Every structure is written in C-alpha cells, then in structure tokens.
Amino acid sequence: MFIEEGLKLNDQLTIPYLWMVIGGVVIVIILIVIIRMLSKGKRNKYQKQLDEIESRRNELLSSDVESNLAKLRLFERSAVLEERYQAWIKSWHEVKHELTDTVIGMQLDLEDNIESRQYKDFAEKAEDITKQLDILSMTITDMQQDIELCMNSEEKIQSQLAETKNFYDQLMKLYSSNLKVLGTHADKIQNQLMKTQDMFHELTMTMKDENKEREAQLFEEIKADLTRLSTILNELPKALVLLNNMILPGLNELKETYGAMRVDGYQLHGLDIAGRIESYEYQLQGIENHIDELHLDSVENSITVLKRGIEETMAILEREHTVREETMTLLKEIEDKMELLRGSREQIAASWNEVSQRYETNIEDHEQFQIFTDNVLEIENQFVVLHVKCTEKQDSYIVLLDQLKTLDYAIKQANHVADGINQKIDILQKDETHVRKQFEQLRYMIHESKRKIARIDVSVLPNDYFLKLDEAVASLGDIEKQFDIQPLNVKRLTELLDIAQHLVIRFFKDTNMIVKTVLLTERAIVYTNRYRSAEFIDDQLKKAEFLYSEGDYSEALDIALTALEEVEPGMYDMLLQLYEEKLQTA
Numbered sequence: 247m248f249i250e251e252g253l254k255l256n257d258q259l260t261i262p263y264l265w266m267v268i269g270g271v272v273i274v275i276i277l278i279v280i281i282r283m284l285s286k287g288k289r290n291k292y293q294k295q296l297d298e299i300e301s302r303r304n305e306l307l308s309s310d311v312e313s314n315l316a317k318l319r320l321f322e323r324s325a326v327l328e329e330r331y332q333a334w335i336k337s338w339h340e341v342k343h344e345l346t347d348t349v350i351g352m353q354l355d356l357e358d359n360i361e362s363r364q365y366k367d368f369a370e371k372a373e374d375i376t377k378q379l380d381i382l383s384m385t386i387t388d389m390q391q392d393i394e395l396c397m398n399s400e401e402k403i404q405s406q407l408a409e410t411k412n413f414y415d416q417l418m419k420l421y422s423s424n425l426k427v428l429g430t431h432a433d434k435i436q437n438q439l440m441k442t443q444d445m446f447h448e449l450t451m452t453m454k455d456e457n458k459e460r461e462a463q464l465f466e467e468i469k470a471d472l473t474r475l476s477t478i479l480n481e482l483p484k485a486l487v488l489l490n491n492m493i494l495p496g497l498n499e500l501k502e503t504y505g506a507m508r509v510d511g512y513q514l515h516g517l518d519i520a521g522r523i524e525s526y527e528y529q530l531q532g533i534e535n536h537i538d539e540l541h542l543d544s545v546e547n548s549i550t551v552l553k554r555g556i557e558e559t560m561a562i563l564e565r566e567h568t569v570r571e572e573t574m575t576l577l578k579e580i581e582d583k584m585e586l587l588r589g590s591r592e593q594i595a596a597s598w599n600e601v602s603q604r605y606e607t608n609i610e611d612h613e614q615f616q617i618f619t620d621n622v623l624e625i626e627n628q629f630v631v632l633h634v635k636c637t638e639k640q641d642s643y644i645v646l647l648d649q650l651k652t653l654d655y656a657i658k659q660a661n662h663v664a665d666g667i668n669q670k671i672d673i674l675q676k677d678e679t680h681v682r683k684q685f686e687q688l689r690y691m692i693h694e695s696k697r698k699i700a701r702i703d704v705s706v707l708p709n710d711y712f713l714k715l716d717e718a719v720a721s722l723g724d725i726e727k728q729f730d731i732q733p734l735n736v737k738r739l740t741e742l743l744d745i746a747q748h749l750v751i752r753f754f755k756d757t758n759m760i761v762k763t764v765l766l767t768e769r770a771i772v773y774t775n776r777y778r779s780a781e782f783i784d785d786q787l788k789k790a791e792f793l794y795s796e797g798d799y800s801e802a803l804d805i806a807l808t809a810l811e812e813v814e815p816g817m818y819d820m821l822l823q824l825y826e827e828k829l830q831t832a
Contacts, residue, residue: 292360292368299353299375306379307345309386311338314393330396337389341382349378403453406465413472414442420479427483434540435478442471481542488549489533496556497526503563512566516645522559526552566644573647577636580650583657584629590664591622597671605674606735618663625656677736681743685725688750692718695757702764706797711756718753721746763799770806770821777813 315334352375359368421439425432449464504519529552536545598615601607632649635641641649692715699707725742728735771790777783786809793802810817 767803
C-alpha cells in the first residue's frame, strides 16, 4: 500500500521535474546563442574598423602624387627643379614603404587579434595605425600641393613658351612667303627675327637657372618684339603693294597728265595743281621714310590719304578737260543774255526817264532803278573780264565755269529786277489810263442824269438833289485839277477817283429813282382818274396831286396806289412791284 502510494507520488513529482529540466536546457541554449551573437557582433565591429583602415591605406596609395611625378618627369627640368623632383621621389618612396610595410604589418597584427578574439589591445593598436595614417596623409597632401604648384607653374611657363615659339614660327613663315614683296626691307626684318631668336635662347638658359624675374622680363620683351614684327610683316607688304602698284603709278600719271595739258594750252591757274603735286611728293617721301624705319603705325592711313588726294586731283584734271566745251557754250549763252540785258537797260532807262518826268515817284523806286543800273554796269564789266579770260585762257576752265555760272546767276537776278521795274512803270501808266477812263465815264453819268431829269415835266425836285449834283461835279473838278499838275500823282488821282465814283454813282442812282417815281406816279394818278366820281377817290387823288406838285413824288405815289387798291384790289401790289423793279434797275 505504501509502495503504491509512493509510486503514485513519484509519478506526480516526475512530470514537473521533467519540465524543469527542459526549461533549463532551453535557457542554456539561448544563453549560448546570445553569447555567440555578441561575440560575432564584436568581431564584425573590429573587422569593419580594420576594413576602414585598409580602405584609407589604399586611398593614400592611389593618390595623384605618383602620376604627377610621372608628368613632371617629362618636363625639361632645371637644376633646382631636378633637386626638388628627386626629393619628392624619395619622400614618396618612404611614404609607400610605410604604407606597404609598416602599416600592413600593424594591420596583420590586428587581424590576428580578431581571429584569436583577443580584443584587449585592439583599440589601442587601431588608434596607433590611424595616427600613422594621419601623419602619412598630411605628408602626401603637402607633397601633392607642392607638386601641383610646381606643375601649374611649369605648365604655364611651358604653355607660354610654346605659344610664343608658335607665334615666332608663324612670323617666320609669313616672312618667307613675303620675301619678294619685302625687297630691300627683308634684311632688316631678318636681323630683328634673329635678335628675337637669341632672346629665346637666353630665355631657355634663364629658365634653367630659375631666374624668375629675368624670365618674366624676357617674356615681355619677346612678346613686344613679336607683336611689332607681326605688325611689320602684316602691314609692310600691303603698304609696299599700295605704294608700288597704286601711289607711284598714280602720282606719275598725274604728273604726265598735268604736263600734257599744259602743253595743250590749258591754263590751270586757280587750281594749284603744281602745289598739290609738290605736297604729294612730300607726303610720299615721309611715307617712304617711315617704311624704311619700319614705323608702320600710321603708314596705311597716310597712304589712304595720299591716294585720295591723288585721285581727287586727277578728277580735277579730267573735269578740266571735259568742262572746256561747257565753259565756251555758257560763254556764248551769256553773250546773248548780255545783249538782251543791255537792250533791257536802255529801254528801262528811257521809260524811267519818261515816267519820272510824267509821274510822281518815291525815293525807293529811284533807288531801285539806280541799283539796277549800277548792277548792270558791274555785270558788263565782269563779263568783259571773263570774256578776255576765256578767249585768252588766263584761268582754268573749272574756275572760269564757276565764275561764268556766278555771272549767269547775276544776269538772271538783274533780269528779275528789270521785270519788277517794268511792272511798276506799266502799273503807273495803266493806273493813269484807268483813272482817265473812269473820269470820262463819271462825266457821262452826270450828263446822262441831267438829260433824264430834263425829259420829265417837273417843276420841283428834292431839296438835296442839287446838293448831291454839286458834290459830284466838284469831285470831278478835283480830278481835272490833279490832271493839270505835273508830274502826276497817280496815288492821289486814285484816291480822288474813289471819292468821285461814290458821289457820282449816288447822284446817278438818285436821278434814276426820281425819274421812275415821277413817271409811275403820273400813270397811277391818270389810271385812277376813271374812278374819280367816288368822293373818297377824288379826295385821295387831290392829295396825291398836291404832293406831286410839291415834289414829294414817293408819298404821292403811295396815296394814289392806295386809292386805286380800294376800287381794284390787287392793283396796289402789282404797281408797287413794278415800281420796286424799276428802282432795282435804276
């Protein structure tokens, strides 16, 4: 019984125990895994640090120092540069030795620590390697900067030297291609090119001696010489071609043309051709001197100016040749114009003499006539002088043609003045004729007015009628008196004519109005008499007849027409319209 109970109790105790055992094993396994993971992470950490050291070492080994030293080896090195170059080579080898031997050894030691999991001194050893790499990096950086500065300086100098030499080679080719054109100037240019070549040699020696100050000075001198030689080699051939192919032939042609025209009888006075040629020869000598001295800065411009001057003078000679016929033609035309101007002057003088005696003229008109006369005399004198010059060829035809054109214009102006004087003379004569004609017309109008009044049977006329007649007659009398005054004042005559026209026409119109009013009044009274048996008509006609006898014809006409309207409506308007029409035609 106890055994069975013990077995039961044992069974009951075994189950929890087994779970405890299993749990302990699991915990041990987890701890082992964690430990292994921690150990592996630590190893990875140190391995990563070691890899970074290796990467940095490789980076330092792959710097540009070695490639730049290889480039520098190709340069032409001076003694000083060679010494620096060897120092850089030595320093680089030492750095490479440190990187490939010392640093690698320290790296291998760290790898052993990682493999054996001995991390106690790892951080210290890694720090030592890092410090060593920092020192080597600084050394490489300083070396690289020095090499790059040297290379840049050398490359700049070498580039400058190559560029300058290329410039020199181009000038040598240009010199060779222009040897024929340069002629006697070739030796001078060759000497300057040889001098520049010597300066190149000195520059090479100076570069080897590392004399930077003298090196820079030589570069500037060589550039200045090459620039000057470039100007010479580019400008001199052009200048010589222009000189030999255009200036000299052009000047010689100008001299020959000038000489030939003198032989042909051309008188070139006033054109100063000889002075121009002398000036061109002087300019040519100056240009040749500048070319001989190789001073070409302003030669091209001087040649251009000289060329233009020669061409202009040649054009003058050509024009002198072509204008001869034009000059002689114009001279003949002016001869004909002068003949007409003389005739005009004589005719104007005679007319003016007659006009000045017959008419009263002002000072301005006399001055204008005198100026015209003086101008014509001056023009005649100029024509005589120019005619002699043209026929005897005393001046160049160009100068003579200009003088003839000026004279021709003066003749034209004189003719214009003559037309003005003739117009004034004509106006004076026409004004007198007009005044006389109008005067006769006004006299006829007064005579006709008197005749009309005499034809009607009236005993009484308006009070102001004879006053207007007297004023009209008096105005004509003023004109007649003015006609008797010598010389005639045409202006005053014109003023008096205006007054007389106003007074005579007023009197003439009044006369016509009176005549027509009288006649119409008589007809109206006679026509209305047929109705006189009517008392009203009889009274009105008596009033009209009384007013008629008193000379109040207009009022008499109105009363007669009003009475007639009473017996014959519409007759008043018809007769009144007839009356007004007669007044309008008066």
